[in-house]
Amino acid sequence: MLLQPEMPILQVRNLTKHYLPQSGFSFSGGKSVIKAVDGVDFDLYPGETLGLVGESGCGKSTVARTILRLEEPTAGEVLYRGQDIFSMNRTELKTLRRNVQVVFQNPYAALNPRMSVEDILSEPWVIHPDVLPREQWADRVRELLVQVGLRPEHAERYPHQFSGGQLQRIGIARALALSPEVLICDEPVSALDLSVQAQVINLLEEIQAETNIAYLFIAHDLSVVRHISNRVAVMYLGRMAEIGPASEVFNEPAHPYSAALLSAEPTLKPDEIGRERIPLKGEIPSPANPPSGCRFRTRCWKAQAVCAEQVPQLEPRPPGSNRLAACHFPMDAPDAEIPHHLQST
Amino acid sequence: MLNLKRLAFLNIATAAGLFAGHGFAQDKTLVVVLPEAPVTMEACMGNNTVNGRVIRINIYEPLTVVSDTTGQVEPRLATSWERLDDLTWRFHLREGVKFHDDAPFNAEAVVTEMKRTLNRDRNCHTEQQYFRGFNMTPTVVDDLTLDIKTDVPVPILPTFLSTLLISSPNSPLEEFTLKPIGTGPYKYDGENPGTEIRTVKNPDWWGEHSNVDAVKYIWRGESVVRASMISVGEADLTPELAVQDATDPALDKPYVDAETLWLRIDTEVPPLNDIRVRQALNYAVNREAMLGTLVSKDAVPSTQITVKGVLGHSEDIDDEVYPYDPEKAKSLLAEAKADGVPVETPILLVGRTNILSNSTEVMEAIMAMFQEVGLNVTLRMTEIGEWREYHNRPYPEGRQPVIVQTKHDNNRGDAAFSLQPKYACDGTNAAMCDPEIDAMIAKATAESGPDRGKLMEEVFAKLYREWVPDIHLFHMVSYARVGNRIDYVPNLLTGIEVRIEDVNFK
């Protein structure tokens, strides 16, 4: 299943994005930087699906937006086929836009309500006139519609005439119009109903099978990610907690956070129904003022003094495997190592 | 419940009724409502209409006044005067007169006032309007005798001095005063800025008062509002009603206010430099039709710019008003055209908004009349700044032929004030030049003897008959609405001064 013969198509290196809070009424006066993404590394290989999970505010959408260059990073680089996208000139960037595309979460918002489906789907060619001669647009629009499971006559309709699932198909069709190599899917199914969600997921899988497109699949729904991903990356508070093959991460999570997250996920599998949840302490800290050392330590039942002092690095867990985790006390390490008085419920 | 309601209503009704009915004063306080607020109370600005109505004569008095009936100069603060030589006049001042601040009125006070008024740095309207062109040197002979020497002969110096309002020597020399102190029958009694000005009877005045104890001046821009205020008893007197608001013959009193409305033709530009075209313009105007409609039915079609009663007004030509004869106008134009006069040239008719009430309508009517006889006339209504560009020398080179609406109010009783600027070659408002006329004007102005009036009459007659530089319209009539409580007969001077001494409560 895991095919990694080539070099990565996207390499994300130390990607960092800090936001300055909006200047407004500030009684405290202090300007604390919001560290949305703080040094994230990962690779994306052709033809694979990398799932990116984490709770809201963990920075996963910011990663997507930065890779798409909808935002400029504070530091770090994203290499597309070895070339840093942030130092690209206008023409290079235009090429990049053709090859890296996006599908957004809310299909109602992602399509301009004033444009017909035909206009929406031909917009990529309006922007990139050299891709397709104008006289072929109409035919290609209808091909695309069929490809995503809609009917050709839908081209004349407007977004409000479609259901959410249909709209998401149109969004996908638009992304496919330029035949990209990478598709960033930012929560593409979380706004959809279960039955529709399954249709879209199947569609994405079919497209990948046909075109060898790579997906960066961002979601908070673990079951969807587990289903569609080859590899999974778990983010917590702007940092990467764990990254590795989907089966390993889901079946034997190395990072305590991954484990807690998985345990909280409601399941339908009969053998897992009775499973105990790992409760987390407190609330997720503010990204404006993240904990020192390991960011998860404030909620981690395994945390020790070292966790506050040293930032854990992504290391193979277990050693030698291709699953990496950033934790001083990963799940596979015996609990006995933890002094008793530091253990909590 | 019902009773209560009714009671409440009655209360309101009576309160309102009382309010409207009783006016402001059981006492003899006169309420005068003016079209405009006085700009300043300074003496040297007192010949300006808006200021004069409040302060002239009532608060400040001049040495002399001009009679509204005869045009003759009469005594006021000076009791008599004589011409010592061509350049020197001697004035004998009234005895026992005191200013409102108890400063004595004497020759010294007049000299001080002359210094104040004639100080060019003060930008005084009186100085700019009346005392240019000659210099005066006053000499105090004794307390009540004053000699004034001029550098050129000024035959009508006493007339000029009717414009010099005398204020207390204690008034500021540089700034304009905020509290007027004069010798007049009423003294300043405070104001609410922007709202009202009050005066009260000056018990020490030398003359004979009417029975008005105090006066309150207020102002409203809308003629209809002012008329209503008199009707409902909020005020007693208002000058300058618009024709259409003078609807109540019992209250509205017409007065010839020395204002004459006419159109000045630019005689220096073709086709208007041809006398036939100018005559045609005169024939084209239907003056009769405007009477009683756009202007008061009491207005008098005019042939010259001064009214009867002003020295120099020619009664000879009074009857020679151009009849309305569009056919004649057309034939004159055809004649001129045949001689190569470019009568099709577009002519600009320049009107001035608010020069008189209905000035716009009058101009629209006249434009239609000119167009009727085949002239290419367009009307352009302007406000005063732009209007002056057309009305005052110097005019631009290569200009369009222009006819300018203008008015004149010679309220000083001597046509010399009118002739020079309007008809002399170097006259500021003149648009004609004839050496012969120039000479006649100069001769008449210099004359101080009994022929003075006659000489000026000749100028007017010659202009009217041989030059036709104007399209004369009307000697205007204004209306004052006089409330039921008072007796007042407006006169020629009501336009610039409302003498409270002429107003009496019934």
Added chain:
Amino acid sequence: MTEPLLTVRDLKVEFQTGLETVHAVNGASLTVEAGEIVAVLGESGSGKSVTAAAIMRILPIPPARIAGGEIIFQGRNILTLSPSEWKQMLARDVALVLQDALSALNPVYPVGWQIAEVFRVHGERSRKVANAKAVELLKRVGIPDPERRAKEYPHQFSGGMRQRVMIAMAVALRPRLLIADEPTTALDVTVQADIMDMITQISWEEGMSVLLVTHDLGVALRYAQRVCVMYAGRVVEAGPVREVLSRPAHPYTLALLQSAPQARAEGERLNPISGSPPDLAHLPPGCPFHPRCRYAADVCRASRPAETNILPGRRVECHRAMEVLDVVAA
């Protein structure tokens, strides 16, 4: 057997939109017994939220209209109560928790004030007592440092904390029934679990019934005792949650399970429901699910299936329920 706490019988709600009438709820029936948690499961357009809103009498009328049916709560038909009678019951007897706590809380008042208001509106005269009770409630729903946080405004709370505030407000007067409309949909799984645990706990402690409206099969399975599956404005299947989700009798329930990635083994392809959601303005004749149903027969196209009790406590509206049960069993 005692009367259920809540009985919804043949409820019909219509919306007038444009040229058409949308039959949002189309004869739904369900019951909630005292002290139990009942999940109403359905996709968007199934009528589950409209049913909840109808029970709370907060449907926007117009364009909405209750076209028929009755809602019996504690023996009285809610729909015929006068507004003032109903206002008396609100918060005291029945309470609601909405999905989006941020917009459901008034942004300009402190949360403590808003909770205290419940007491004040329902008879507590002392502002001080009301405030103290509010702080107590905040503590109970697990908000740390409640005295301080009571003075803060909704936007200063995280999503989970806001939802706790909403729940505190809802349970303030110990209502008999709590209607929770997608209470955790916008929340992260860890927070969702916390909130649901808390609701379950309060329900158990207070003997409070909960009508849990959700689209999440997993949530229903984990927290509810009974489930009502809604489709096209009707409750198509109802019963104990474990039984219904492990042995569905309605093809729609079955199809839902088959399209859920949670229910599929790794690498197994999802099996989505074909076709599109029902057009509520033009419902097909017969069983509304038949155009998408794998088991549809002629009878399904011809007549609407009646409500049948196939097993004790299980109710289903399907002509071919028994066959479906067999298929699942196989």
Added chain:
Amino acid sequence: MLRYIGKRALQSAVGLSVLIIAVFFLARLTGDPAKLLLPINADQALIDEFRAREGLDRPVIEQFGVYVWNVMHGDFGTSLRRHRPALDMVLEAYPVTLQLAFTAMALVLVSASLVGSVAAYRPGSAVDRTVTVSSLISASVPDFWVAISAILLFAVTLQWLPTSGYGSDIRFWLLPLGVLVLRPFGMLVQVVRASMIATLSSAFVRTARIKGMSEGRIIYVHALRNALLPIITVAADQTVGMINGLVIIETIFGFPGIGKLMIDAVMARDFPVVQASILVTAIAIFTLFILVDLAYVALDPRIRHR
């Protein structure tokens, strides 16, 4: 907080500077005051003399320098027409205008909030339609036309009220206020209505309903407070726009306010008074805008904590 006010004050100062420059140069383009203030038959020599005395013959830039220098020293110049300090005249006129404007605005805010809320409670009802149409009529009538008609009706025909004039008696104020509030009232009712409709359909109003509280409390405690923000914004705009109405009202009813002063000054090319009155007005307006911002802070905790 203070920093914010400081920042806004600085922005306003920039705005004011631009305004001063604009007014100064624009005014000087409108024509020569000599032509308005000197007698009709004044010759060129007199005009030149006048210009030299008032410093109008110097290059405009130099005049501007002198003006700025003087303003910095508190000297706003002397009225060309009245020979009085321009600032005195402006400050004399201001109380009247402020009284009029604030009374009118207070009336408008209260009445529009009440009426608009009532209309918003049942959109589409007979009450709503009546309110909507009558408020639109109120926003559509030419104010000068109404003013004169009202004088004729109430003062002349019915004789209930004085025709015009300024005084402490409330009857002097009824007509001017009545005319002045017409347009802002009409506009604001629309805003209150729209804002309240939006607010009344919001989730927190539903929350309030399901807490079982009375409709009155829902409208005035929960909804109105939230609907107030857009209302305040528009009310501020209307207050600024009211200056236009004031010009008309003050002219017709003889109120000695800033509106009349300004229009007269512009008409007479009395530059110092034009400049002083616009400057003072602009300061008042900028202050108003800052106050509105502060009202936002007071009303909306979300802004406070941003």
Added chain:
Amino acid sequence: MSHLIPVSDTAEVQPAGAVAAAELQESVRVRRHLPWWRLLLRDKFATASVVWFVILLAFVFLGPLFLSDKATAVNLAARNAPPGFSHGFLNILGADPLGRPLLPRLMVGARNTLAIAFSSVICALVLGSFLGMIAGYVGGIIGNLIMRLADVISSFPSLLLALIVLYILEPHVMNLVLVLAITRTSIYLRVTRAEVLEIRERAFVDASRALGGGAPHILRRHIAPLVAPTLGTIVTVDFAAVMLAESALSFLGIGIQPPEITWGLMVAQGRNYLTQAWWLAFVPGAAIMLTTLSANLISSWLRIINDPAQRWRLEISRKEAKP
């Protein structure tokens, strides 16, 4: 004026919190809407307003064609003729102090009045929305400068600004249009900027940017069409405001000057005759009022049909609406 921003029909989802909104929307999404003209007919007031505008258009195009002479022909015999047939059909609405019939004057004046209002509003719209788009999309120093400019314009009493500029430029129709346009610009500027700031955060704009769309492309294809309905409602309100401003200027004697005809000028001239010939001011005053009222009513209708939270009120017929 930002209050006039309706909840635009592009709002991402229904107003949050409408309990049944999400579900309702899901079921309503595929519904067809009534065509606009049927929505118009459902609103009696808006229908009447449109009818009035149609009549006005007839005035504008037919009036000057047949009646310009009649409108300026002086006939002192019919001076201040009261409304009625005593002086012929043209004098049905009465005649002015020069005996010129009011009806033709009203019709000829309609063209000037409407042309001034229309051109001013369009100029303000074009200028304001252009600057507003720049301020909103580009932001930064340029945006800030533009906003300060708007501050200055809006803190300058518009009547005064108009007065000053008209003195500089002469009270010609074109200049009047220019002045009125300038004074209205800041409204469009602010509204456009606010809308742009909101719309540029929408996902479809991001999608377009991700496709490589540049600022001009996004402004033209995505933002402009979405700002348009909001601006449309403001345009209609503004149309009314500009007409009133024009008539106020005429009232003060500084607007258009005779012999041109505008309604404002007619009222201003007629006000001198209120006691004798009320119709002189009443007829054009009523015309102004009807027109501004119509514009306001149409604007209010536009707001309703552009607002998904309100549009249904027109779509359901009255009888059905009763619970």
